[in-house]
Amino acid sequence: LRGHRALGVELLPPAALAARVKTRFELSPGRLEAAVRRWVARARRRAPGPLPFLRETLRQFSAPTLGDLTRLRDALPPPDRPEAEALRLLFGSVLIPASRLHRSPCLGYRRRPVDDGPDPFERVEAAAGAMARDLEAVARDRPRWGPPAVVQEGDARTAVLPKGRIDLAITSPPYVNGMDYVMNYKLDLAWLGYANSYADLAELRRREVACDNLPRSDPGLAAGSRTDLDPWLPPILREIRTNVARKGSYRRDDMDSIVYRYFADLVPVLENVRRSLRPRARWIVVVGDSLLAGTYVPGDLLLARMARRRGFRILGIEVARVRRSGQRRSFA
Structure with missing residues (x-):
């Protein structure tokens, strides 16, 4: 937002997705809302699909919510356009609110029973409205925009960075034994297709900074x-x-x-x-x-x-x- 060229490196795929979407200021709110309408319409016409591999999926969601989530997931377009990646981020953003889980900051079950609240379709549409309003607010500062940010999905220990060319670096590594990020974001990883088995989760965990x-x-x-x-x-x-x-x-x-x-x-x-x-x-x-x-x-x-x-x-x-x-x- 201040005219600078920005480069990001992130190992956790859902976080890299969020960084890419949230730095695409040029995404049109109108195109986003049109893409959401098409996505939701496709999903409503679909039958429920297969569940992810996570063993506790049936405990994490009610049956009606699970059906709606699989329909939305299976109707997502390929992530080859900015609007398509925004839809994936919107889908990921409703997983925890639609579940029996919470993050505070670690993932766990809520202590008290809760009703489902709005269905996943309503949650996605509300999240899309909030994203569109954010894009409209950012657009007011368009004269100050810098070049589009570049976000690499990779490891900051081995990423190829431009030698001697960065003016400001900002990072927040995991704290000492602070959080198992793979476990904390296992729903995002599984539902968005970044992990298809517990072996995939273990491999991603192996690549991260050590925790217990x-x-x-x-x-x-x-x-x-x-x-x-x-x-x-x-x-x-x-x-x-x-x-x-x-x-x-x-x-x-x-x-x-x-x-x-x-x-x-x-x-x-x-x-x-x-x-x-x-x-x-x-x-x-x-x-x-x-x-x-x-x-x-x-x-x-x-x-x-x-x-x-x-x-x-x-x-x-x-x-x-x-x-x-x-x-x-x-x-x-």
Whole structure:
């Protein structure tokens, strides 16, 4: 919106889809609404289709809602035009509201029974109206638009970025053991066809920054005893090992290896972004701290220290929000 050229890299397919759609300011509200009408009309004429592979699908939705969702899914056009991708995003946006689930921020079942509310057709039409209004609002700033943004579906650790040409980089990596994004977005992945089996979900999870759902057989966990990332890390890993052993029962007895793997996974991101930045460019990183097995892990400070060792200069650390989690706010 300020006339700049923008490039994005995102590994999670539904998030990459959202980024592509939400940066296509040139999409006509009228063409979008016409595409929605055609899509809904096709869906209403269809018979219900097959369910996705997720084992709990029948628990996640009522039978009438499931029928409507399969009809809408099967009526989606191929994602070869901007309007078609917008329809896919609209469909994905109604999955959780139409279900018995909620995100707050992790995916889970609602504690109290709820009725279905508006049917999926009504939800899609309401979401399309909101998207059209957003496009109309953005169009008022058309003289300030820059070139169309480019969003790559890929890994920021290995993505090919233009060397020495980026003025500003912004990212928010997963927090230390913060969230299983594959599990949290499994409905989007399955219903939109990005995953067709649990093996597909496992492969996507394997490619992401480490969290505690990694299989114990993952070869990257064998490096958990290395101490070359930052001098602060070894005592943190030792304390995690000690606390896990003392507890006797914890969700992972190799949590120290998970934490090491997390920071090791971020090193290629640091190096790739460093190569892409112009001299005196800025990189803004949004990341948080964690409390694991009673051990405080200052993820923000550790990442800043690792960045400094790789040629970055730290201009400041700002606390964006204070969480009521009982975690300490200082580390020495």
